[in-house]
Amino acid sequence: MKIDDLKLFIKVIELGSFTAAANALDIPRANVSRRIGDLEKQLGTTLFHRTTRSLSLTNQGEAYKEELVKALDMLDAAHHNVATKSDVVRGVVKIGILPETHELLQPLLFAFLDKYPEVELDIRHINNAFNDMFPQGLDIAFHGGLLKDSDIVARKLIKLDxxxxxxxxxxxxxxxxxxxxxxxxxxxxxxxxxxxxxxxxxxxxxxxxxxxxxxxxxxxxxxxxxxxxxxxxxxxxxxxxxxxxxxxxxxxxxxxxxPIEEHGWLLHTQAKTLTQTCRLMIDHLVTEIPKVF
Incomplete structure (x- = not known):
């Protein structure tokens, strides 16, 4: 039983579909379906109710999720403690930026790469962070104006005049x-x-x-x-x-x-799904953007 498959199970639950999880992890949907199927065979139980329109946890899947989240949190905490003692930060961060903002954001993103040269950035132009975040599998996205009721975390960045x-x-x-x-x-x-x-x-x-x-x-x-x-x-x-x-x-x-006051926001997925590299990028942007704008 692989840890990556356990994390994939949690990712499917958080995003609500095999397709959304596949997009988030940049893997084929068939790969997600196969790995979840293999996990169910190893456990000897069905984790999801599957229909053509919906995906929901079985009672066994719900119970397994509750215990698994605790175990993965402990594992991630252990990895975090080791990683923070290492000088090497690596990994891919997927960021959604709004049209006409790349010139404003490039210096800040390049500064992060200069500090952590082993990091890779996957930057995509988006029109609507709430609509595009899960389908494109983004870790972080920028948004301006009103917020939509969502499980996505919103961090206030700047006032928009x-x-x-x-x-x-x-x-x-x-x-x-x-x-x-x-x-x-x-x-x-x-x-x-x-x-x-x-x-x-x-x-x-x-x-x-x-x-x-x-x-x-x-x-x-x-x-x-x-x-x-x-x-x-x-x-x-x-x-x-x-x-x-x-x-x-x-x-x-x-x-x-x-005009009435509005704000620019940094959106990201729930903290438990973020890698240490993503957390560092979020901290960097939340700190540096208000200094520039």
Whole structure:
């Protein structure tokens, strides 16, 4: 009985399917099914109820999980104690980053690699951390704005100051904007939150405006490019558009308004599923990102 197979059993439970566990571990789904089947044969019992639509633990599987989690926690603690006394940190960390953020994050990720040269980074662009984290098997992912009710752990990183922006060409074509109340008459480009709702009520200190979206998208990067393509007005985090404003590609609208406070988050799986390398990366990002932004 291999420890990796025991951890695979726990991973399947945490992620809810053989497919999600396969994606998380970068192994074929058939491999997961075979290894769980072999584990059941060794134990002489069925651990999962399997249907075409769902996967759930049997009574024996539930009892086995409870005892196994305790044993694996003790094993991981022992490994951690040894690893912390070693100068060598190695392993793969899978990170999901949002569009338009790679230039901001690269120096911090490279600094971690310089400190731990045996570590490998698997970096993927994502549109929605909550939707993409398990299917892509990510250890860590970045998210901005509202949180979705989930088993994923969220760590607050920075405050996101959103601002109203448009391209100079759009303003030339449609006219300047002098009052917040006139935005509902303009083409606006709105974000779709992870839960599916549309961010078409833009909140400011003491004043809100409901806009009629011309375009809706769950990608901040797409919204930014649409605004730069003169398609309308966006309400975007300042860190995403700071360079374009400085270069004159975008213009800040109604800068005297103060938007309500929102935050950027670092999402990761439950602590018991994280490797020591992932924990070190999380600590690094949580410490360093607030210094930069």
């Amino acid at each position: 959103r601002i109203l922006v448009a391209s100079p060409d759009y303003l030339t074509q449609s006219g300047k904007i002098n009052e917040l109340g006139t935005l509902h008459q303009r083409d606006c480009i709105c974000f779709r939150w992870p839960g599916g709702s549309i961010d078409n009520v833009w909140h400011f200190d003491g004043e809100n405006i409901t806009v009629s979206p011309k375009i809706v998208c769950d990608s901040v990067g797409f919204i930014k490019r649409a605004v730069m393509s003169h398609r309308g007005i966006g309400f975007l985090p300042n860190i995403y558009v700071k360079k374009e404003i400085e270069q004159g590609q975008l213009v800040t609208l109604l800068p005297e308004l103060t």
